[in-house]
Every structure is written in C-alpha cells, then in structure tokens.
Amino acid sequence: MSDSILEVSNLRTSFFTDDGEVPAVDGISFSIKEGEILGVVGESGCGKSVTSLSIMGLLPHPQGKIVGGQIMYEGKDISHLKEAEMRKLRGNDLAMIFQEPMTSLNPVFTIGEQLTEAIRLHNHMSKQEQNNRAVELLKLVGLPRATELLKEYPHELSGGMRQRVMIAIAMSCNPKVLIADEPTTALDVTIQAQILDLMLKLNQETHTAIMLITHDLGVVAQVCKRVVVMYGGKIVEEGDVKDIFNHPKHPYTEGLIKSIPDLYSKKDKLYSIKGSVPKPGSIKKGCLFAPRCDYVMDKCKEQVPELLGSGHKSRCFLHQDEA
Amino acid sequence: MSESLQDSAKLSPEKERSLFVQGLIDFWKQFRKNKPAIVGFLIVLFFILIAIFAKQIAPQGINDQNIAIRLQPPSAKHLLGTDDFGRDILSRIVFGAQLSLRVGFFAVIGSIIVGTFFGVIAGYFGKLIDTVISRFFDILLAFPSILLSIAIVTILGPSLNNALVAIAIVNVPVFGRLVRSRVLTVKEEEYIMAARSIGMGNTRIIMKHILPNSFAPIIVQGTLNIATAILDAAGLGFLGMGAQPPQPEWGTMLSESRQYITNAPWTVIFPGLAIILVVIGFNLMGDGLRDALDPRMKN
Numbered sequence: 001m002s003d004s005i006l007e008v009s010n011l012r013t014s015f016f017t018d019d020g021e022v023p024a025v026d027g028i029s030f031s032i033k034e035g036e037i038l039g040v041v042g043e044s045g046c047g048k049s050v051t052s053l054s055i056m057g058l059l060p061h062p063q064g065k066i067v068g069g070q071i072m073y074e075g076k077d078i079s080h081l082k083e084a085e086m087r088k089l090r091g092n093d094l095a096m097i098f099q100e101p102m103t104s105l106n107p108v109f110t111i112g113e114q115l116t117e118a119i120r121l122h123n124h125m126s127k128q129e130q131n132n133r134a135v136e137l138l139k140l141v142g143l144p145r146a147t148e149l150l151k152e153y154p155h156e157l158s159g160g161m162r163q164r165v166m167i168a169i170a171m172s173c174n175p176k177v178l179i180a181d182e183p184t185t186a187l188d189v190t191i192q193a194q195i196l197d198l199m200l201k202l203n204q205e206t207h208t209a210i211m212l213i214t215h216d217l218g219v220v221a222q223v224c225k226r227v228v229v230m231y232g233g234k235i236v237e238e239g240d241v242k243d244i245f246n247h248p249k250h251p252y253t254e255g256l257i258k259s260i261p262d263l264y265s266k267k268d269k270l271y272s273i274k275g276s277v278p279k280p281g282s283i284k285k286g287c288l289f290a291p292r293c294d295y296v297m298d299k300c301k302e303q304v305p306e307l308l309g310s311g312h313k314s315r316c317f318l319h320q321d322e323a
Numbered sequence: 324m325s326e327s328l329q330d331s332a333k334l335s336p337e338k339e340r341s342l343f344v345q346g347l348i349d350f351w352k353q354f355r356k357n358k359p360a361i362v363g364f365l366i367v368l369f370f371i372l373i374a375i376f377a378k379q380i381a382p383q384g385i386n387d388q389n390i391a392i393r394l395q396p397p398s399a400k401h402l403l404g405t406d407d408f409g410r411d412i413l414s415r416i417v418f419g420a421q422l423s424l425r426v427g428f429f430a431v432i433g434s435i436i437v438g439t440f441f442g443v444i445a446g447y448f449g450k451l452i453d454t455v456i457s458r459f460f461d462i463l464l465a466f467p468s469i470l471l472s473i474a475i476v477t478i479l480g481p482s483l484n485n486a487l488v489a490i491a492i493v494n495v496p497v498f499g500r501l502v503r504s505r506v507l508t509v510k511e512e513e514y515i516m517a518a519r520s521i522g523m524g525n526t527r528i529i530m531k532h533i534l535p536n537s538f539a540p541i542i543v544q545g546t547l548n549i550a551t552a553i554l555d556a557a558g559l560g561f562l563g564m565g566a567q568p569p570q571p572e573w574g575t576m577l578s579e580s581r582q583y584i585t586n587a588p589w590t591v592i593f594p595g596l597a598i599i600l601v602v603i604g605f606n607l608m609g610d611g612l613r614d615a616l617d618p619r620m621k622n
Contacts, residue, residue: 008609029349056520058516058519058520062450086462087522087523087524088522089522090519090520090522091520091521091522091523092522095521096517096520097517097518098513098516098517098520100513103512103513103514104513104514104516104517105514105517106514106518106531106532106535107536108558109531109535117523121521121522121523122522133432166517169517169521170520171523172521173521173522203387224593289387
C-alpha cells in the first residue's frame with residue numbers, strides 16, 4: 001500500500017507501573033490513506049487514546065513506552081524519533097484535537113494569541129499576515145465574527161466554539177494527518193453534528209487525512225469510510241463502514257451496534273454487552289472477549305484468534321474458515 | 324462583508340483596552356469588599372508616598388546633628404522628638420521608609436526571580452532534578468530564617484545591601500516551593516498537551532502557558548513576604564548586621580536608641596511603630612489580594 005500516509009504495524013505500547021508492565025496497546029496494525037477518514041471505535045480503556053498518543057509521541061513520560069512495532073509516516077519510522085525531530089512533525093504534519101474543549105485552551109490568553117502562536121510556531125510571517133491567517137482559519141472552521149473572536153478569552157466561548165477553535169489551531173499549519181480523540185464526546189448532540197460536518201468539510205477541502213477516535217458508532221457511520229474496532233488493546237474487526245454495520249463479524253462489534261438505542265423500538269431495557277472491559281493484562285489466555293461473548297466456545301478460552309480476512313477482517317473463530 | 328469586517332477591526336483595540344479595564348474593575352470590586360485590605364492598601368500607599376517625597380516631607384536632614392537639643396520629647400518643632408545626637412526622629416523615619424521599602428521590594432523580587440526559576444525547573448522536569456532542588460529548598464527551610472540571614476551577612480559583611488541579599492536568599496525556597504506546586508498542577512492541564520500536540524517546545528510551553536497560569540499565588544505570597552522582608556531587615560539592623568549607623572534604617576534606629584528607652588521612650592517607640600504599621604499594611608493588603616485573586620473565593 002504505497003498510498004498510505006500513516007502506517008502502523010504491530011504497534012505495542014506498554015505502561016510500566018509498580019505492578020510491572022501493563023500492555024495497553026498489543027500489536028495493532030492499520031493504515032490511513034491520504035485524504036481518508038478512518039474511524040477507530042471501542043469502549044473506554046481499550047487503547048484508542050494510547051494509540052493516538054503513541055503516534056504523536058506524547059505518551060506520559062516515563063511510564064508509557066512503545067515496546068514494539070513501527071509507525072511509518074510517509075515511509076519513515078517515527079516511533080523512536082528524538083523529541084526535537086518529533087516536535088517538527090507535530091503541528092506541521094501530525095496534529096491532534098482533544099476530547100475536552102473546555103480545558104484545551106489556555107485560560108489566560110485570548111483566542112487570537114493562542115492561534116497566532118500556533119501559526120508562528122512553524123511559519124515565518126509578519127504580524128499582519130499572522131492575524132489574517134488566524135481570521136481565515138476561524139472562518140474555515142465556521143466561526144462568525146472572526147476578527148472580534150481573536151480578542152476574546154476562552155471562557156467567553158461555548159464548548160462548541162472552543163472545539164472549533166481547537167480545530168482551527170490544529171489545522172493552522174495544514175497537517176497531513178489530523179488525529180481527533182473523541183472530539184465530540186463532551187459536546188451536546190446538535191453541536192456534535194456540526195463539528196462532524198466541519199471535519200468532513202475540512203477533509204474534503206484540505207485533503208487532510210483524519211483518524212477519528214470515538215466510542216460512538218453513530219459518529220463513525222456519519223463520517224467514516226473505513227473502521228477499526230478495538231478491544232483490549234487489539235484490533236478485533238476492520239473493514240468498510242457499510243460491511244461492518246450490515247454484517248458485523250465479531251460478536252463485540254455486533255454488541256456495539258445492538259447497543260445503539262433505537263428510536264422506534266418499544267423495549268423497556270436498552271441492550272448492553274454484559275460485563276466490562278477487562279483490566280489490561282488480566283486475561284492471560286484465549287480471546288480477550290471470551291468472558292463477555294454470547295457465542296463463546298471452548299476453543300476461545302484456550303487460543304487467541306488471528307485477525308483474518310481480506311478487506312473485511314475480524315479476529316474471531318466464528319469466521320476463521322471464511323478467510 | 325468587508326465593511327463589517329473593517330468595522331470590527333476598528334473596534335478591536337478599544338475592546339482590548341476595555342477588557343483590561345473590565346478586569347481591573349472586577350478586581351477592584353472584589354478587593355473593595357474587604358475593608359481591612361483597603362486599610363492595608365492605604366497604609367502601604369501612605370508609606371510609598373512618604374518614601375517617594377521624603378525630601379519634601381522631612382522637616383530636617385537625616386544627619387543634622389545638634390547636641391544642644393538631644394533627647395527632646397515630641398514638640399511642635401520636632402513632632403516625634405529628637406534622638407541622642409539631636410537629630411529629628413520624624414525626618415529619620417521618613418527617610419527610613421525609603422530604605423525599608425527598598426529592602427522589602429528588592430529582596431522579594433530577587434527571591435521571586437530565583438525561586439520561580441528553580442521552582443519551574445523542579446516542577447516541570449521532575450525526576451532527579453526535582454529531588455535535588457526540592458531537597459536543597461528543604462535544607463534552606465530547616466534553618467530559622469533569621470539565623471540563616473545572619474550567617475549569610477557574616478560571610479558577606481554587614482551592610483544594608485548585604486542584608487537585602489541575605490533576605491532574598493532566605494526567601495528563595497518559599498517561592499520555589501510555591502511555584503513548583505503550581506507548575507505540577509498546571510502542567511497536567513489539557514492545554515499543555517494541546518500545546519505539545521502542535522509542536523511547542525518546553526521553553527515556549529513554560530514561558531507561554533505554565534508561568535502565566537502560575538502567577539496569581541506568587542503575587543499574593545510576594546506581597547505578604549514584603550512584610551517579612553522588612554521585618555527581617557529591621558531585625559538584622561537591630562542586631563548590627565544590616566544597615567549601619569548613621570543610616571536611618573528603622574531597626575538600626577531602635578538598636579541605637581535602646582539604652583534611652585526609660586528616659587526618652589519616643590526614640591524607640593516611633594521607629595517601632597513605623598515597622599509595625601508597614602508590616603500590618605502589607606499583611607492586610609496581601610490577605611485582600613489573595614481573596615480578590617482567588618477564583619474560588621468569587622461568588
């Protein structure tokens with residue numbers, strides 16, 4: 001796949017705690033093509049955020065560490081780059097937006113100061129040019145009154161506006177890959193839709209590849225073409241968004257889809273996958289999902305299934321023969 | 324569209340100024356609620372004005388001696404009386420305000436600069452460097468402050484400026500630890516991570532994000548510490564380790580006149596009163612600043 005801009009292969013990230021090594025991401029591989037939107041779905045604690053922090057080189061120091069695998073960005077392994085080189089990539093090539101727009105902006109500086117700061121970081125421009133670029137960016141992310149906004153402080157903005165500003169800051173240097181770590185989770189539903197539309201628009205206009213991390217399958221259905229489903233630090237299913245929604249192979253994905261509340265059903269209870277995400281490292285043998293799986297077989301408790309299939313891959317013994 | 328754009332561009336510097344003014348007004352409203360703080364502020368203002376206009380206010384020079392009128396009680400001519408050389412005590416106290424405030428301000432500014440530097444390094448980089456700096460602060464704090472300043476002055480030689488340096492050094496760990504604890508909190512904020520994710524380096528993150536968000540408690544602690552610094556300087560002066568006679572430093576004046584405390588108490592009372600007033604003023608103002616600057620106290 002030569003057109004992949006970012007290719008993660010067999011990435012393993014562990015946290016080193018007092019209790020020893022805890023694997024948070026355990027051998028995942030995926031790739032993002034230029035201008036593509038890839039969805040990464042999974043419950044809390046399944047390693048989504050750790051994956052993105054690994055790519056950005058922002059793992060908490062010194063507990064978190066990449067212990068294996070490669071992260072190829074434009075054909076170059078960036079998983080063990082020096083901090084100074086990594087810093088050049090951040091912003092310019094890779095950018096990230098975070099879950100909490102409320103706390104992602106510095107409260108003591110105006111929007112303009114923070115935006116021009118980001119612009120100045122990677123470009124040499126005159127003050128006037130910086131300001132013009134800042135206004136342009138704010139308009140790009142659909143904020144009205146751009147010139148006035150530059151002079152306002154984060155607390156004067158709503159959550160949705162702040163997330164737009166965060167996106168503007170992330171887009172300030174035209175990154176090739178934008179990692180969005182649950183960008184809509186902290187926002188209410190109408191704003192969520194607007195932010196997703198905005199990301200789609202940015203993707204089309206600037207051709208920035210987006211890795212959209214979320215636990216919300218509805219979000220994925222709305223914007224992504226390809227989806228990676230993660231569970232317990234591993235990829236359990238990967239494929240085209242339509243295939244996954246219409247024919248989920250892995251019982252976990254099936255459970256996730258069933259968990260989406262249906263407006264028209266009159267059931268008293270909402271569906272939920274029984275049990276909860278296992279603590280990383282607590283399951284030593286067999287499929288990680290086996291204790292919660294409805295279709296569990298004896299084999300599942302003994303062996304770990306491989307991620308198999310062409311195009312639409314899954315990590316489940318139910319579908320091993322198909323591949 | 325372009326017209327409205329221009330309009331808003333024209334408005335913006337005004338809006339910027341009005342935001343700053345609005346911040347000041349909010350601060351003043353909050354500060355004003357605290358009556359003791361206002362009293363403290365007025366006392367401090369009073370002494371600052373005295374120090375600035377010392378030449379105009381003082382009825383006589385600092386060292387105008389006249390043995391014929393030595394140890395006279397307060398009178399219309401010498402409002403606060405005269406000391407054992409016949410010098411006008413009011414004039415000496417007025418000029419002494421310059422010395423005391425100077426020591427207070429510069430000692431605190433010195434310790435803020437040095438303390439902030441080490442505190443930020445310790446808090447931001449952590450690990451070994453934090454352990455080394457923090458343990459060094461602990462060692463400095465283990466000494467009684469006046470003892471440590473005496474030791475430093477003994478090494479440097481007794482003078483007002485060396486006393487200032489000594490007081491600054493003694494206060495460094497106070498600010499260092501304060502800044503370190505603020506940095507530990509601030510560096511975990513999400514905007515720091517966001518700043519890293521667009522490629523900001525450590526220096527820029529510290530200067531742009533960590534320091535501005537750590538400064539409110541430093542201002543408060545600084546104001547309170549000016550009072551301690553003035554007190555320490557007077558203490559050192561009293562012990563003969565600070566300002567040297569005939570400098571009209573308040574502590575030195577106390578020390579020079581203490582043998583006359585029974586027959587000419589005014590030689591001791593008024594310099595002492597000046598010290599007490601300034602210290603009370605800064606303490607009250609510092610408390611008020613803390614209340615006004617602490618967002619949790621706002622309602």
